[in-house]
Amino acid sequence: MRIALTGSSSTGKTTLAHALLRDARFQKYATEIRSINARDTLARLGFSAMDKMSREEARYFQLAYYIQKESDERKCREGFITERSFVDVAAYWIERDTHDRSHFEKMMLIDPCAENARAYDIHIYLSFGSIPFYPDGWRSEDVSFHERIDRRIRSLLGEWGLHYIAITSADLSERVACVLEGLSSVGRT
Secondary structure, three states, X not given: OEEEEEOOOOOOHHHHHHHHHHOHHHHHOXXXXXXXXXXXXXXXXXXXXXXXXXXXXXXXXXXXHHHHHHHHHHOOOOOEEEOOOHHHHHHHHHHHHOOOOXXXXXXXXXXXXXXXXOOOOEEEEEOOOOOOOOOOOOOOOOXXXXXXXXXXXXXXXXXXXXXXXXXXXXXXXXXXXXXXXXXXXXXXX
């Protein structure tokens, strides 16, 4: 399977991905994590934090991130989980990078993100606010911004007709159980 976690920053995606991979029951669905480290990409591009970037720099970062992610996942056929979906990439592109740009500029990344998001067998959506927000110096510290990203992710999941499991619990063991239950029902449909 190709499984994508989706949610704004500080929703526990990476923690959940690693917890799932440690669970023997999950290993029949995926055995590796595919991850493009956004912090490494920021540093490689010479940036220290999202809040310190200009709009042009943020757009450049998002395009660079998309290209890395698309290239990395094209190499893998099955059996992986990624802790950031192309839905996330599109949400940030819409809400932060092109909200005041032309329709053409928006669609430059939206259409490819939609196509790539449809390649996942399932999305696991983690809602913002389920766990406490943790500013780490890299991600934006604007909570209202993350709330907008969260709303946009939910909207895109529906608009693009993506199959997903919604996780609202803060408890990691409950999150793992919810994912396993949801994945078992995917196999029965």
